Amino acid sequence: MAAQPKVVVIGAGIVGCALSDELTERGWTDVTVLEQGPLFATGGSSSHAPGLVFQASPSKTMTEFASYTVQKYTDLTLDGQWCFQQVGGLEVATTPERLAEIERRHGWLTSWGVSSRLLTPEEAVAVHPLVDQEQILGAFHIPSDGLAKALRAGEAQARRAMERGARFLPHHTVTGIESSGDRVTGVVTDQGTFGADIVVSCAGFWGPRIGEMAGVSVPLVPLAHQYVKTSPLAALAGQNTEALEASRPILRHQDRDLYFREHVDRIGIGSYAHRPMPIRVDDVEHPRDSVDQPSKLAFTEEDFAAAWADCKQLLPALAEAKVEEGFNGIFSFTTDGMPLMGEAPSLKGFWVAEAVWVTHSAGVARAMAEWLIEGTPRTDVHECDLNRFEEHQLAPSYVQQRSCQNFVEVYDILHPLQPAEAPRQLRLSPFHDRQRELGAVFLEASGWERPHWYEANKDLPEVEGVPGRGEWASRYWSPIAGAEALVTRERVAMYDMTALKRLEVTGPGALNFLQYLTTNQLDKPVGTVVYTLLLEETGGVRSDLTIARLGEERFQIGANGPLDLDWLTRHLPDDGSVQVRDITAGTCCIGVWGPLARELVQPLTDTDFSHKGFGYFKAKHAYLGDVPVTAMRLSYVGELGWEIYTTADQGTKLWDTLWEAGQSLGVIAAGRSAFNSLRLEKGYRSWGTDMTAEHNPYEAGIGFAVRMQKGDFLGREALEGIDPENVSRRLVPLLLEDGEAVVMGKEPVFVDGEPAGYVTSAAYGYTLGRSIAYAWLPRAAAVAGTTVQVGYFGDRLSATVAEEPLFDPKMTRIRR
Structure with missing residues (x-):
């Protein structure tokens, strides 16, 4: 690829404009932005977005995106007009549960470095006098939040990009994506074809249609969301000018799924307090055929009736007003509420930045520009990566159902462990029936039903000694989990580890391939297991893996998820000397851990499971009873034991064999809650939670997995100048x-x-x-x-x- 690649951006909404600005600012000036509608009110979500920028989020990444949006747009003007009004943000609590929640949200922003404060009802009304003090128990104020003028901000960024050489072409409808082999080569429109080395789809809710042209799944659902403007309010008369529009904080009443902003002497109200209204992209008019904005659908008054009563209760000044205008505006929702960012798995050079709201637009654009130009974004984006999904999570029915549920829950108080209610029973280990018989309490992750504790253990004497905990931490928890942890330390327990993603890497080039991509020494005898890391070129921890050498040219990898498979696949050599495949579905795993683990497994096999015969971080093929297994002497809970793998068809037999043999030893089945407690006692890290690509191995306390002397590996150069003792x-x-x-x-x-x-x-x-x-x-x-x-x-x-x-x-x- 040339040093100055040809970039085509599809969509001139807020994201496409921001991306063109970020790219050209970094020196990539051969940028063409294609837009099917006019500039800059293109007809997409940006054209009608109310522009509220709230920064509070449980996601550090999303808060960083929003904070950069605030920073950038605050300094942005268009022909002397503001692009961002830093009026602040106010979230009110009308229930004890919400009052506790805003304390938690205040904690998030403090963690992520954004100033905020908790207010009494009196202090809240001083900040926003329209709020009825009698209705609220407290509030949460973020002074740096505010209002973005999406169309102005988009045009201002586009103009800067054009001054640097970018071109914006309106009324160009994309009809196809051209490619050669596995690489994108151009974009076909109704006005001609544009050659490209890189194509970035910023098409918003039209993104799935563009993705389909490229053979790429873009899992989002367009949903209609109600927004109204009231008639003029006497209480706002003279408070705001036409030029400034607003002076009081943007307001969220999350207990009733509502938000509010000023429009001079009127109030704009957005509501999520209605049924989900999914929209088929094919049913949305083309901008050329629409008399208004195609993303603004007819207002359904009946869906707003209950919300209007709630509005008047919180803001009594609305009693004198009426809803003067309203519409149902289309926005993009995903299954997990996060954006879709990154390069397509099957078409090199085709990237997406979709399901991005104005709130996060500049932050996402900056990360995308860094990703394209520098090879990795400086903000960790694993939660947003297009390739984060398992195959079942791309099913249209799944995307529809989860995205609609995301709409319903957008302002809900969600516990960190709270599972989705539907769809469920998507991925079951072979042990599932046995676990149900033992009263397993299942939570869900990546589609897997995972036992967190077992009601069969409720009569264990250890339960009595487990201390209680606060109300929030008691949710999705039981003292039984504590007993399971103690029994693991005292006797032996069986843990279902099937949900761990397993990859197989084979071929004559497998060793060299893995040696380059990982940090530890893998050139070891067959039967060796190694803990190692995947790094970004920046030295950040992209993932941590356990890799077992099961043959001269065969390795089994314990990975963290689909992103690891995607990373390995992208780096495969072109000569076909290495193959990577996901073997998770066809296999299963039981962790047998505890001081009596050897007493359980040794009588079942002729293979030597002694400490001398089967050392730590070693792997062997064996038979446990009638079941062929691969046993790895690993322990994520800090006890003697093995991860025992077999094929899925043998899973139930493996469970029954171990369970029967362990009865005389007091074996129990134990769940994820106990597992998490035990691994923290040992200090074992969880990638994506404890560490991400933002952290290097020495900071994260896993420098022992780096062997600088082994030769070159991806990320080595970035680590060379780091003193492990002085991070x-x-x-x-x-x-x-x-x-x-x-x-x-x-x-x-x-x-x-x-x-x-x-x-x-x-x-x-x-x-x-x-x-x-x-x-x-x-x-x-x-x-x-x-x-x-x-x-x-x-x-x-x-x-x-x-x-x-x-x-x-x-x-x-x-x-x-």
């Missing part, structure tokens, strides 16, 4: 003083009263009898003995930085 931040364990205080993750951590970091994973350590929270802290504070505080629902919980591992530091329990 600026570290991931460290905290021990909370309050025995019943269990935090959930993403809470702010304070040092000397000032926010300094945030919690990643947390759990109660039943063996230690202490509550554990792992957190990112600056180097000066990441020292054992440092006293900190964790912000939790408005409280500050005292904690101390501890040495790790917290449990069995000499590894005597694993290596015996």
Whole structure:
């Protein structure tokens, strides 16, 4: 590819305009933006978006996107007119549950470095006098939030891009995507064909249609969302000018799925308090055929009736007003509420930036520009990556149902462990029937039904000694989980590990391929297992893997998800010397862990499972009874034991064989809740939660998995200048003083009263009898003995930085 690639951006909405600005600012000026409608009111979602920019989110990434949008648009003008009004944001609570929720949201922003404050009802009304003080219990104020003028911001960025050489072509309808082999070569329109090295679809809710032309699934659903403007209010008379439009904070009444903004002397109201209204893209008019905006559908007054009553209750000044105009505006929703970003898996050079609201538009555009030009975005985007989905998550019925549910839940109070209600029963391990017989309580992840604890264990004597916890942390938890953790430490337990993604890499080039992509030494004898990392070129931790060498040219990888498969596939050599395939569906795994694990498995096999005969981080093929297995001596819970794999058809037999053999030893089935507690006691990291591509291995405490002396590997150059002992931040364990205080993750951590970091994973350590929270802290504070505080629902919980591992530091329990 030439140093100055030809880039074609499809769509001149806010995202396409922002991306063209970010690309040209970085020196990529051969940019053509194709738009099917006029410039710049193109007819898409940007044309009618109310422009509210709220930064609070449980996602650090989404908050960073929104914060950059605030920063960029605040400094942006168009012909002397503002593009962003920093009027602030106000979220009100009318229920005790919402009052607690805004405390949690305040904690998120503190964690992510955005200033905010909690207000009393009196203070809230002082900020927004239209709010009825009697209706609210408190509020949450974010001074830097505000209103973006989407069309102005888009045009202002487009003009800058055009000054640098970009061109914007209206009334060009895309009719096809050209390619040669597996690479994009151009975009076909009704006005001609445009050659391209890179194509980026920023088509908004038309994105699935563009994706279909490229053979790429773009899993989003266009949904209609109601927005109205009231008649003039006497209470707003003289408060705002036509030029400024608004002066009071944008307002969210999430208990009733409503938001509000000023339009001079009127109030604009957006409502999610109605049935989901999915729209077929084929039913949306082309901009040339629409008398108004094709994304603005007829207002359905009956859907707004209940919301209007709620509006007048919160804002009594509306009693004198009426709904003067309204429409149902189309926006893009995804199954998990996150954008779709990245390069298509099957067509090189074809990228998407879809399902992006004005709130996050500049941040997404910056990340996309960095990704395209530098090879990786500086913000971690794994939650947004187009390739994050499993195959079943691309089914049209799944996308429709989950996206509609996302609409319903957009303002709901959601627990971190709360599973989707439907569709369920999508992926079942071979042990599922046995688990149901044991009273498994299932939560869902990536479609898998995963036991979190078993009601069959409710009579274990260990249950009585498990301490209680607060109301929030008690949800989706049972003291039975604590008993399961203790029994694992005392006897032996069986864990279903089937949901772990398993990849097989084979071929004469497999070793060299994996040696280059990972950080640890893999050139070891057959039967060796290695913990290693995938890095970005920047040295950030893209994933962590366990890789077992099962043959000279065959490796089995324990991966974190579809993004790992995508990464490996993209780096395959062209000569066909390496093959990668996902073997998860055809296999299953049981973790057998605890001090009696060897007593359980050894009588079932002639293979030597002794410590000397079957060392730690080794793998063997064996038979357990009649079942052929691959056993790997690994332990994510810090106890003696094995991950035992077999084919899916043998899964039930494997479970029954182990279960029957373990009865005399007091074996139990144990779930994910116990598993998470045990792994935190050992300090084992969870990629995507504890560490991401934003962190290097030394910061994350996994520098032991890097072998700089092994030769070249992806990301090595970025690590060469880093002193492992002098990194600026570290991931460290905290021990909370309050025995019943269990935090959930993403809470702010304070040092000397000032926010300094945030919690990643947390759990109660039943063996230690202490509550554990792992957190990112600056180097000066990441020292054992440092006293900190964790912000939790408005409280500050005292904690101390501890040495790790917290449990069995000499590894005597694993290596015996």
